[in-house]
Amino acid sequence: MGYSSKSPWLIHYDGSSCNGCDIEVLDSMMPLYDIERFGIINTGNPKHADIFLVTGSVNHQNINVVKEIYDQMLEPKVVVACGICACTGGVFRDCYNVIGGVDKAIPVDVYAPGCAVRPETIIDAVLKAVDILDEKAKKMKAEKGRG
Amino acid sequence: MARKTILPFGPQHPVLPEPVHLDLVVEDEHVIEAIPQIGFVHRGLEKLVETRDYNQFVYIAERVCGICSFGHGYGYASATEKLLGLEIPRRAQYLRAILEELSRIHSHLLWLGLLADAFGFESLFNHCWRLRETILDIFQRTCGARIILSIVIVGGMAHDIDDSELKAICEKLDTLKRDYREIVDTMMNDSSVKSRLCGVGYISFEDAMELSMVGPFAKASGIEHDMRTTGFDAYGDLDHFEPIISNECDCYGRCKVRCAEVYQSIDIIKELVAKIPHDGIGKKPGPKVLPPDGGQSHVLIEQPRGEAFYYVRGNGTKNIERFRMRTPTSQNLAGMVRALQGVEVADVPMIILTIDPCISCTER
Structure with a gap:
């Protein structure tokens, strides 16, 4: 991770995950792994968030919720798919109610595989997301300058 | 007259770490429904059970x-073993019970942290999850994973946990118990915690019976209902087992039951480790062993959240025809909706969390 110009806030939503990845996402914010040392804070409000962590695949009931949260977030924003279910559907990809990975609903920037995803992977993915966030912010600024 | 609104x-x-949607019909600050x-x-x-081999499922x-x-995994494997008529070694049953109790400790610590977070006790949240790491370390050492253990197979256990490792688990639990006591004593005697929990979300004994609630939610309303009293698998070898109950019927009572269950689980693990036999861990049944056509079986086990039911039916092929489970939360949701009637909006997160x-x- 290079230099980041801001402290990114993150929001977490459980698609149709089995909870395993959710508790690992929460765990990565707890004293042992402590993602907050990078200036990251977990928020419940999509309008405050820069990074969107999604766990679990999308299904017919929650696809609109995932899209809604994504739409409410302000630009620039980065989406991290946490866990193999969020990446591709995982072991549940054959289930009748599972549409597939989160990329079927919203654009995903970082894929963090694992079942359940390990906190180290989440930290890695979030730091990668911070870099992408910076890039997106720079690009937006450049476009604004041109316009 | 206040106007009704839907929140x-x-x-x-x-x-909420998990998605559930509630429409709260409120009048002023009171939840009507x-x-x-x-x-x-x-x-x-x-x-998916129809498309998977019974060993894979x-x-x-x-x-x-x-x-x-x-x-x-334990519930499914037990039900399938019953269906196939497999006898599994005592050691495997003991190891399953030990891991089940470890799961209970980790689940209750996780829950206590989330509850603390719901009423704004952020430092307690962090401490509970710090303690929980001890259990996850044990899982990592013995099973090779933190969350999804994949150590149970149909027919026994995938690998053994040797005696020195079991002894190390007991030592770690001693340390955990000391730290846990410090946290729980502070929390349960704290006046601000009491003022948020006492008398909130009342469910009487009769209501709990009527709504057929299970697990710590029912035990806090005075119902002595715990599947471990039936002595399934290794639990039958315990010298003495009595479910922990409380007659407070409110959020504080549910908290007390779960906090006491952690001590109980630690004692059970120690007793099982002291008594564990050495008769092997069982192995996967051969390819010729198939579930009988039309045969069915069920098991009931005690999960951290209460009684869970597993049912399997075979059709003579390697796939199982029907797998059905009933989990404790689906029993308790009706109780939660009842407990939410008439409470203040600020108490809603606490009530939702105390049913876990x-x-x-x-x-x-």
Whole structure:
């Protein structure tokens, strides 16, 4: 991770995950792994968030919720798919109610595989997301300058 | 006269790690009625049993829920073993019971942290999850994973946990117990915690019976209902087992029951480790062993959240025809809706958390 110009806030939503990845996402914010040392804070409000962590695949009931949260977030924003279910559907990809990975609903920037995803992977993915966030912010600024 | 309004709660909400939607019909600050809407986590994995080998499905059963994942694998494997008529060695049964109790400790610590977070006790949240890491370390050492253990197979255990490792587990639990006592004593005697929990979300003994509630939620309303008293598998060898009950019937009572269950689980693990026999861990049944056509079986086990039911039916092929489970939270949701009637909006997160909902178990 290079230099980041801001402290990114993150929001977490459980698609149709089995909870395993959710508790690992929460765990990565707890004293042992402590993602907050990078200036990251977990928020419940999509309008405050820069990074969107999604766990679990999308299904017919929650696809609109995932899209809604994504739409409410302000630009620039980065989406991290946490866990193999969020990446591709995982072991549940054959289930009748599972549409597939989160990329079927919203654009995903970082894929963090694992079942359940390990906190180290989440930290890695979030730091990668911070870099992408910076890039997106720079690009937006450049476009604004041109316009 | 106040006007009735509908306050949506969830599916994305800061106190909810899992998605469930409640329409709270409120009049001023009082909840008149709570209308739940579920299905956000429904995957339909019970149907996958038709396309998977019965040995493979144990890994899917474990992924019903990440918190009580060991228990689901255990329940499915036990039901299938009963269907196939397999006898599994005592050591494997003991190891399963030990891991089930470890899962209970980790689940209760996780829950206590989330509850603390719901009423704004952030430091307690962090301390509980710090303690929980001890259990996850044990899982990592003995099973090679933190959440989804994949150590249960149909016919026994995938690998053994040797005696020196079991002894090390007991030592770690001693340290955990000391730290845990410090946290729990502070929390349960704290006046601000009491003022948020005492008398909130009252469910009487009669209501609990009527709504057929299970687990710590029922035990806190005075119902002595615990599947471990039936002595399934290794639990039958315990010298003495009595479910922990409380007659307070409110959020504080539920908290007390779960806090005491952690001590009880530690004692059970120590007793089982002291008594563990050495007769092997069993092995996967051969390819010729198939579930009988039309044969069916069920088992009941005690999960961290209460009684869980597993049913399997065979059709003479390597696939199981029907797998059905009933999880504790689906029993307790009716009780939660009842407990939410008439409370203040500020108490809603606490009541939802004290039933310890596990939505992904409920919806599968």
